[in-house]
Amino acid sequence: MSANGVPEVLKNSMSVESVKALSSFKDEPGWLTEKRLDAWRTFEELPMPTLRDESWRYTDISDISPADFTAYAPSPDVTSEDDLPSAVQKLISEGEKNSALLVQHNSETTFQRVDEELARKGVIFTDLHTALREHEELVKERLFGLVAEDYDKFAALSAALFAGGSFLYVPRGVEVEVPIQSYRWLDATGATMPRTLVVVEENASVTYIDEYASSGTEDDEPALSNGAVELYVGQGANLRYVSLQNWGRNVLHFNTIRSETGKDATINSLVVALGSELSRTNVDAGLAASGSDSEMLGLYFADSNQVLDHHTLQDHIAPNAHSDLLYKGALRDESLAVFSGLIRVEPGAQKTDAYQTNRNLILGTDDAMAVSLPRLEIQADDVKCSHGSTTGQVDEVELFYLMSRGIPRREAEKLVVFGFFGEVTSRIPLRGLKEKLDRAIEGKIGLGFEERVA
């Protein structure tokens, strides 16, 4: 896990040579090397998305060239939790209590710990490279199964050059009470490409939190984060998955999170976007078996010239499944938020129950823009589906009402914004996480807002 021995070619921009070097550096099995090379070809073949592509109509990435980033960013050696960067230690101490922990620093996993009790129950939680060595069959069966290299250009890049990442396996019937947490920390200017693979077997349950953070500012050299998250939830199982993106302002973040729920399985996802310069996250829930249930929550807060883009899919393949999506975002300054959500009910998915709501709150500016595109595509006739979207300013009359009770303008605005997000945060049963989000929201409301609203 050290920077030593990193092949020279990985210190350059991306190429087929870096794919070969990475796979050999990680001593990977032949099938994976082949897979990576295939994926690299797919990446090269696929054109960069432009504003002419339906799913990239509002998010301009024409000046981004992912392959120009260094393929691999090494990390310092760590032998104990105390050696981690102090900022990471702070994140850990402020976060949810955890029963297993993994820290990925740049392209490498530098620290991991699993409570003995979990290990005894057969829970596996480790970086993907270790998992490939120690549990190859478990990983091989499912890696790339949900986020395949042909999903899009960024998924292809992830398959070709992922490094670090995490693998969580919860065996049948095991209920993990205390959340499992991974942190991705970045202080290099290259690329970080973690992949998350979660397998929750029949009737098992677990909460898993993926947190992305760094301290870079907009004045730093740009860095690339390109992730893929595959979530398999077995029959009757329950997964609560949180993706918390709070990168520094020099990071470009691309991530695709896809889940598949078995019969009577439940997934509760929460996708938070606060940081980065530009963030594009695809969240797809595949309801592949009857009785499965997907709750999809989203929270984003864009400021300055941030672009935060979410594309969601509630894919009802099987009958009698339920999905409920609520994405709420606040915008200020000159930011752009894009939400595009599709409920797709496939033929035969009768008795589908699907809801989708997106709400945006614009804080005291005419320069921010929220694009909200809810869509339905229904090919079954006995279904209950609804969608809705609203975008509005903070209501001056509402503020006046609060202020008339002695509450200063700033506090009144805070109440309105917290109230707005409360509809999402009140549905998260994780106290530490909720407090973290509250602090982040408060920070975002912060300085400068008062003048803009007045």
Next chain:
Amino acid sequence: MLNIEGLRIEIDGQEIVKGLDMEVGTGEIHAIMGPNGSGKSTLSNVLMGHPRYDVTAGSITFRGEDVFELEADERAKLGMFLAFQYPSEVPGVSVANFLRTAVNSVREKELSPMEMYKLIQEKMKIMQMDPKFAERYLNEGFSGGEKKRNEILQMLMLEPKLAIMDETDSGLDIDALQVVAKGVNELRGPEFSAIVITHYQRILRYIEPDRVHVMLDGRLVTSGGKELADALEEKGYDWVRQEFGAGTHS
């Protein structure tokens, strides 16, 4: 306590209040009666500092301060309170959280959570409100009566020096009206003044005014003791229009 001189108010370029003078002394209860559209609500909103009205002339001093120099929260801290005719709904903010924030904003020293809890419970009891009410989101899904009780609850919590009640009685049944009046009378004393704005004389049976003013077409056209309210009840606003209205039009 409150002194209004030559007040003129416009909304969207249309003059609503057309030169109004009024003085409310410490400990006095004034009633302003008038038909719909006479400018009563405009006056009360402007007193509190509503952002959508333009004051084109005149002055308002409250406890010696020029209120136009003060934001709504500063007016509240100085002891002014408006019971709104149509209070805003604030989703996601509980009544308890709102009351806590408001009370701690106007007080010099913050209350401890326990003191706050006790105070809310005590005042809710006066207003005959279910304790569960405190956990509901502010005015969201409240019935008309619940909104009005909630306004008076806020008044009891904040203990203002001057309460302006904008048609708090409208839409209330007699039981609710009595509860609201009880809340107001709870604060009544030598240090508490109020302006009760109403269309009807009914509420004045429970909150007895020291002075009654009649408002018509943006002006106070006549003032008197509480017997003026009785005369209005008996003769109606047409009588006022005939008596005071004609000459005021140009």
